Amino acid sequence: MAEVINTENEEDLQSQIEEVEALSAIYGDEWCVIDEASRIFCIKISDDLEEPKLKACLQIILPPDYPSTAPPIYQINASWLRGPERAKLANSLEDLYVQHAGESILYLWVEKVREFLVEKSHSAETVDQPEKVNLTAEEEVDDGEDIPDFNTLKLNTESAHLFMDHGNDEEVPPIKHGSAITDRRSTFQPHLAPVVTPRQVKMVLEKLYENKKIASATHNIYAYRIYCEDKHSFLQDCEDDGETAAGGRLLHLLQILDVRNVMVVVSRWYGGILLGPDRFKHINNCARNILVEEGYAASTVRQSLGLLLIQEWKSEKKILK
Template identity: 40%
Template sequence: MAEQTKLEEIESLQAIYGSDFQLTSDDSFTINVKSVNSTSDSNQDILEMQIMLPVDYPLHSPPTFCIKCALLSDTEQRELAELLNNSFNIGEVVIYQWVELAREYLDNKIVEQEKQKCTTTVLKDSNRTQFELDPSPLEVVASKEKTKELPLSSSPELSLSNAPALFHGEPLTDRKSTFQAHLAEVHSLDEVRLAVSKLKENRKIEVATHNILAYRFLRDGVQIQDCDDDGENAAGSRLLHLLQITDSQNVLVVVSRWYGGIQLGPDRFKHINNVARTLLQTSGLIVTQQQEDSKQRKTKNKDKRKRN
């Protein structure tokens, strides 16, 4: 029973964290935890969690782990380790909870550091004006520029006739819960609003238990991104993380879930990410490993023909 529980948890973690999850053996793995508040291109603010699952986990023993993060001091790493250890309950899987606790801890530390760095005195027209930047956790600026918030709409009225085209993935059903992904190409916050409004014209989608969404697009060199859990705690940030690790741009993804009365545990996050990833691949916005291998083979064959 414990072994089956571990296998199911590992499968869920692989689906949720994608390339940030690296299996090193049957019962050990590494997860790179990235802060949504980071504006750095370096790996300094990535927290690496090396985790090993004992034979009797989760029935009797917690996982063992090692934390590595250049951004955190030894004292802070010990503080985080204590938080993780205290959150384990015998008989319950805990890795997802640990990763999100670590991410929240890292987020808070980055915000604290950014606030300290961004309290800046500016001289302009011989007047000293002091201001403090409030870095948004969901709007990250490309090319290390400063965070800036954009108004949601400058139009007095938006017409659904101008809404972006919507694409729908295949539904996935598990234990009476159904998940379906929807996608639109977007280049502005107005287009995000229009696409969501258009999507919810469908009564079935509007009354879904949850409509989890995430979007990303570039505007004037600024990376605009945001997400909404719609009541499914942490699902929106996981969906946004999927867009980030696949480098998906100019896209809105919505995953509708119709709850069937049976709790799915971590499997629900696996299904949310899987239907979204499948639709992104089908639409051509992200490339699967098989597609990448095929592309490389075609390039090699083309080069051979040229040489011959």
């Protein structure tokens, strides 16, 4: 059996090498090798206009069993891309993978992203500087090239499991909405749902985005942890949705609380006033409150964690000074 697996991996590796060579020839300088040994790449994509309005960076990890049995692991970096639109684009990439399972898929993915950018550029909703749409001043970036953050990409490798379960027999888990926190006109509201499969994570996000108010939030940060009893391990992931490092902090909170089979989403509506590190405090406080309210964390743990987080915020402020 081991010899068969090795043969398959060799065939996959050869397919990857040929695909990467082809993409490099097609896209030239737009194609970047981040870490060849780890099979990490990225490609800069823009619309087809003479003066591109929209840009995105598609970061890719090729697992050993791609393309035969596993999809590429990906992350889309685009400061203007938010909640429902990000979900729509991700779903289109996943649909492409399902339609072409077992085949090399990267070229189709790149062109699908480009098609999405062109449609967005030509839509009536496009503004003169779409990269700045719905950004907080804290998160504004220049209009230059996105710098690949492959450390974050590695964190999100578990998202590959989202491709693997396309059953239609699962119901949307019940979603609880927690109390909002408002500070200097910015509002933070948590949402919680029990989840036991990655498919349910997607369903919860899709259901939340049906709410126009939630869909219009400046950021919808989320994290989840699912305990896999057969492997005695956790399937976990997070998303910043433009609020850099917020998703990782939220996942860290879930890990400290040792919660399982739950996802938390925190919506933030930016009020126009900079909050600095306080925004992270509000995001985690919201999440912690709803976890306690729904019985996922004890109040005594909540108090000790509060002291820990206060120390973190103080340390950060000292560094910023």
